[in-house]
Amino acid sequence: MAITAKRCACRLVLEQQHKFFRQLARSCYLKVKEEFKNLDYETESEYTFKYSDLQTTLCDPSQLRQKPEVADLKFGHIFTDHMFKVSYHKDLGGWQKPHVGPFENIELHPAAKVLHYAIELFEGMKAYRGADGRIRVFRPDLNMHRMNNSAESAGLPTFDGNELIKCINRLIVVDQEWVPHYESSSLYIRPTLIGTDGTLGVMSSNSALLYTILCPVGHYFGGAVRLFADPAFTRAWPGGCGDRKMGANYGPTIRVNQMAQRHGCQQTLWLYGKEQQITEAGTMNIFLFYVNELGERVLATPPLNGLILPGIIRQSVIEICEEWGDFRIEERPVTMDEMIKLVRKNRLLEMFGTGTACTICPVDSIYYKGQLIRIPTVEQKLPLFVKIRKRLLAIQYGHIEHPWAVPIE
Ligand SMILES: Cc1ncc(COP(=O)(O)O)c(C=O)c1O
Numbered sequence: 001m002a003i004t005a006k007r008c009a010c011r012l013v014l015e016q017q018h019k020f021f022r023q024l025a026r027s028c029y030l031k032v033k034e035e036f037k038n039l040d041y042e043t044e045s046e047y048t049f050k051y052s053d054l055q056t057t058l059c060d061p062s063q064l065r066q067k068p069e070v071a072d073l074k075f076g077h078i079f080t081d082h083m084f085k086v087s088y089h090k091d092l093g094g095w096q097k098p099h100v101g102p103f104e105n106i107e108l109h110p111a112a113k114v115l116h117y118a119i120e121l122f123e124g125m126k127a128y129r130g131a132d133g134r135i136r137v138f139r140p141d142l143n144m145h146r147m148n149n150s151a152e153s154a155g156l157p158t159f160d161g162n163e164l165i166k167c168i169n170r171l172i173v174v175d176q177e178w179v180p181h182y183e184s185s186s187l188y189i190r191p192t193l194i195g196t197d198g199t200l201g202v203m204s205s206n207s208a209l210l211y212t213i214l215c216p217v218g219h220y221f222g223g224a225v226r227l228f229a230d231p232a233f234t235r236a237w238p239g240g241c242g243d244r245k246m247g248a249n250y251g252p253t254i255r256v257n258q259m260a261q262r263h264g265c266q267q268t269l270w271l272y273g274k275e276q277q278i279t280e281a282g283t284m285n286i287f288l289f290y291v292n293e294l295g296e297r298v299l300a301t302p303p304l305n306g307l308i309l310p311g312i313i314r315q316s317v318i319e320i321c322e323e324w325g326d327f328r329i330e331e332r333p334v335t336m337d338e339m340i341k342l343v344r345k346n347r348l349l350e351m352f353g354t355g356t357a358c359t360i361c362p363v364d365s366i367y368y369k370g371q372l373i374r375i376p377t378v379e380q381k382l383p384l385f386v387k388i389r390k391r392l393l394a395i396q397y398g399h400i401e402h403p404w405a406v407p408i409e
Contacts, residue, residue, distance in 0.1 A: 048159040049086045049095035049210075051166035056174065057101040058082070067178060070185050073218035075357065079103055080175040080187075080214040084167050087196075088157045090206040095159065100171050106209065109198025113205040118248040119195030121150035124356045125312070126217075127172050127187040127408065129179045130398025135172060136405040137189070138356075138396050140165045142312045147191060150244040155204030156193050164191065168212055169408045180216050183397050188217045188357075217357075224364035224378050225353070227269035227281055228260030229336065235270040235280065236307040242279075243306050250283075257282070263367045267353070272307055276336040279307050284353030284361060285314035288334055289327075289384050291347045297327035299384070300334055313354040313392070316404065320391055336368065343373055350377040352385040360389040 059081050068078050086098035113119040125143045127135050144161025151158045168189060172179065179187045191212045195205030233256045235249065236242020242249060253268065260268045267282030279302055280286055287301045299321055304310050321329055342348035351363040362377040362385050377383060395402040 047094070048163050049098045049167075051098070051163050051170070053097045054167055054170060055097060055099050056170065057099070058174065059102045063102060068216065070180055070182050070216075070218060073180075073185060073216055075217050076188070076215055078215055080178040080216070082171060082174050083214075084171045084212040086167070086210050088208040088210070094157065098163075098167050100167070100174055103213065106211070108196060111198045111200050113195035113197050113199075116200065117195075117202050118246070118251070119154050119156065119205055120248075121147065121154050121156065121193050121244065121246045123147045123189075123191040123245060125189045125191075126356055126396070127179055127189060128396045128398070128405070129181055129186075130405075131183075132398055134398060135176060135179050135187075135408045136396065136398055137165075137169070137172075137408060138406075139312050139316065139404045140168070140406060142315065143191070146245060146310060146312075147193070150246055151193055153241050153244045154193075154195070154246055156195055156208050159210070164210070164212075171212060171214065172408055175214055178214065178216055183393075184219045186217060186219075186396075188215050190214070222266075222361075224362040225266040225281075226264060226365045226367060226372075227267050227363055228256075228263050228265035229269040229271055229278075229366050229368045230256075230259070231271045231276045231336075233268070233270070234272050235268075237272070238306055240306070243304065243309055245309060260367075265367050269366055271336060275333075277307075277333045278302060278336060278339060280309065281353040281361075281363065284355040284358065285309070285311040286363075287314075287317065287350075287352050287354065288339065288342070288348060289350040289352075290342050291349065292328075297349075298330055299327055300330045300332060302333055303331040305333075311354055311356075313356060313359060316392060317354055317360075317388055320388060340373065343375065348375060349380055350384055351375045352377060359392055360385045 064081050081103055082100055083103045084098065084100050087096045088094060089096065108115065123143045123146065125137060125140055127137045129135050141161060144164060148158045148161060168191065172187065189212060191210070193208060193210045196207045196209050197205040235253060256268050269281050270279045271277060272279050278286060285301060285308065287299060289297065289299050292298050301314065301318070302308050318329060321327070339348065353361045353363065363375050364377055365375060366373045377385065394400045395405050398405055
């Protein structure tokens with residue numbers, strides 16, 4: 001509990017700091033705007049694009065594509081009829097007018113920064129059609145906050161997250177018939193920001209494109225997964241950008257994932273450092289539910305120390321469990337050694353990954369140094385992961401009215 005109270009206090013301080021710096025940034029911006037008001041370019045767009053400027057061009061009815069059967073949905077393979085786009089050009093005063101239009105290929109200069117230096121970032125969020133027919137998006141404000149953090153790290157322009165949420169909502173309304181009508185599926189939302197300057201040289205991009213595409217997806221309940229853990233590989237390091245959702249973090253994981261597959265594993269359990277800290281599982285945050293030496297039940301997850309992506313589902317799981325108050329919650333480093341000891345003493349009850357794509361995914365084994373460590377996650381009578389998953393789905397599909405599920409008007 002002491003740890004939870006400390007974390008709350010830290011979060012409060014960080015939130016206050018964040019508020020302070022946003023206010024400072026805003027007041028600096030207003031000051032600059034005042035000083036430059038006689039110049040003939042539009043300084044307002046330097047700061048953000050505006051939903052009120054959004055223009056929509058609908059597809060010709062002949063361009064509308066056939067919607068797939070829910071059973072045929074494969075993650076990220078089928079896209080809706082429209083997309084959102086807004087470009088940024090420093091020389092033209094910053095953000096230009098946003099636009100919803102037909103889904104189409106984008107044209108890039110062969111030297112575009114995104115293609116050479118991976119100057120790009122993305123987000124992953126979902127819209128759900130509830131039992132009442134209303135479409136809700138899950139905690140979009142958190143995605144916007146994370147996206148702006150990634151943009152800052154990539155030297156790409158930031159923007160007002162509320163304006164992008166409103167533009168994305170408009171896109172979803174235009175393509176609303178693509179939001180699946182079954183609770184076994186949802187609409188995946190992929191906002192993306194790329195550096196488009198057509199110049200070689202590792203430096204920030206003076207032009208950028210922010211776009212959003214949508215794809216209907218099925219539920220990712222493929223059952224429990226086996227993880228591949230090898231301390232020879234690491235995903236993130238102190239002072240790096242493992243806590244940012246930048247494409248540069250994902251490309252280098254492919255080879256290790258291929259090795260994992262060769263060992264019959266579906267995901268990689270990413271380890272860090274001499275102590276082999278457990279950090280993440282594939283593209284999921286990781287949780288361990290165990291009984292400590294005092295006989296108390298504990299839910300532990302690695303802390304947000306720069307090595308870990310601050311997952312929206314991770315945060316939601318912690319907040320739900322804090323509200324239940326049934327067990328201790330600890331955000332602290334967990335090593336392979338500690339995990340193996342818990343397994344040997346039969347005190348590790350469950351291990352599961354969390355993420356927007358899968359919601360909650362149980363782990364049943366870990367392949368480590370040529371041996372298989374079995375985790376009894378799915379053998380529990382009333383597994384915690386099932387209880388949390390039910391709660392999250394009830395919020396997402398509107399069975400429970402909850403401020404995290406924001407209806408699209
Ligand atoms: C590396 C990594 N960790 C964790 C997550 C889970 O984050 P979220 O809960 O926001 O989907 C993701 C999601 O894509 C990820 O890529």
